[in-house]
Amino acid sequence: xxxxxxxxxxxxxxxxxxxxxxxxxxxxxxxxxxxxxxxxxxxxxxxxxxxxxxxxxxxxxxxxxxxxxxxxxxxxxxxxxxxxxxxxxxxxxxxxxxxxxxxxxxxxxxxxxxxxxxxxxxxxxxxxxxxxxxxxxxxxxxxxxxxxxxxxxxxxxxxxxxxxxxxxxxxxxxxxxxxxxxxxxxxxxxxxxxxxxxxxxxxxxxxxxxxxxxxxxxxxxxxxxxxxxxxxxxxxxxxxxxxxxxxxxxxxxxxxxxxxxxxxxxxxxxxxxxxxxxxxxxxxxxxxxxxxxxxxxxxxxxxxxxxxxxxxxxxxxxxxxxxxxxxxxxxxxxxxxxxxxxxxxxxxxxxxxxxxxxxxxxxxxxxxxxxxxxxxxxxxxxxxxxxxxxxxxxxx
Ligand SMILES: Cc1ncc(COP(=O)(O)O)c(C=O)c1O
Numbered sequence: 120x121x122x123x124x125x126x127x128x129x130x131x132x133x134x135x136x137x138x139x140x141x142x143x144x145x146x147x148x149x150x151x152x153x154x155x156x157x158x159x160x161x162x163x164x165x166x167x168x169x170x171x172x173x174x175x176x177x178x179x180x181x182x183x184x185x186x187x188x189x190x191x192x193x194x195x196x197x198x199x200x201x202x203x204x205x206x207x208x209x210x211x212x213x214x215x216x217x218x219x220x221x222x223x224x225x226x227x228x229x230x231x232x233x234x235x236x237x238x239x240x241x242x243x244x245x246x247x248x249x250x251x252x253x254x255x256x257x258x259x260x261x262x263x264x265x266x267x268x269x270x271x272x273x274x275x276x277x278x279x280x281x282x283x284x285x286x287x288x289x290x291x292x293x294x295x296x297x298x299x300x301x302x303x304x305x306x307x308x309x310x311x312x313x314x315x316x317x318x319x320x321x322x323x324x325x326x327x328x329x330x331x332x333x334x335x336x337x338x339x340x341x342x343x344x345x346x347x348x349x350x351x352x353x354x355x356x357x358x359x360x361x362x363x364x365x366x367x368x369x370x371x372x373x374x375x376x377x378x379x380x381x382x383x384x385x386x387x388x389x390x391x392x393x394x395x396x397x398x399x400x401x402x403x404x405x406x407x408x409x410x411x412x413x414x415x416x417x418x419x420x421x422x423x424x425x426x427x428x429x430x431x432x433x434x435x436x437x438x439x440x441x442x443x444x445x446x447x448x449x450x451x452x453x454x455x456x457x458x459x460x461x462x463x464x465x466x467x468x469x470x471x472x473x474x475x476x477x478x479x480x481x482x483x484x485x486x487x488x489x490x491x492x493x494x495x496x497x498x499x500x501x502x503x504x505x506x507x508x509x510x511x512x513x514x515x
Pocket of ligand 1: 222223224327353354364
């Protein structure tokens, strides 16, 4: 008998947004295809030798690595993460407030489970990180999308929303946002924190990219302005996504419940890997490694911005991010990204359509995310040339 699996799905699973970056039904890339889709560091940016050394040392570490551990994660790594947080300006962060996670993604999941009843309003960015949307979908919230511009979240729009709604939280990526690359300047961060305080709004700050700045000056995280901000960090973009090591910094009051949620999900994250990261960080390799990958990404960013300036017609607009992995491009008036996507795939260049980065059905249909992290400068230049051809062909 042929089972109709779909009729068995939960309502949330049936309605969830599907993957737009990769996935089982994504078209296979032929030879010569230039993907500007990836949000993952390429092989040349993974510190493989340091990882190997860390793993070797972890295996020979004296402590028992093979049992369960506290759901909070390895103490030694929590100490190192707390040090990093303090270096970012979050001066009060102690290891006791740090929970290690299987990637920041797991933190998004846990916070959704902690705060969302089906139908509850949640404020999210528009466009938004598609992975967060998928996670939230499973808790069936009612989305309140807040526009993101070149300077990050539109705070006037947020205030208008808060005049009539009481969202369970605001989820935001204030630094080198996925997908726009936008960064919220300091004054706006201060205003956002003040708005949140005035309205009793919980802020969830997702911060995977702030260590990857190529221009301009560092801006402290929201968490540095208010210890009630819930902060998510990760080593996915600076060491490797495959190791699945991320963290949450949370107010003390949430710890007991979060501990139970972590236990319910997977008891604890991979201990051996946590120890390997401890061993790696203790070698002191990290600052040099960051310097090296920043230089490489800076070159790729410059290649993308130069190619866009050279190739794109004047009615195409794009962001000029100071860090992270992404540029956000807006098509000329009347052009639809679904058409651009189809032609781009045929022309051998991969993009992420804006329609996959929004909770608004049919929204962001003139937007696309272009990633510069995973291709060498020559390929980026060629990819943008192909994309310009696609745009020209859509016009005619
Ligand atoms: C904004 C944002 N949050 C979270 C993640 C997932 O990070 P992790 O690999 O730590 O789960 C990503 C990865 O693309 C991201 O861009």
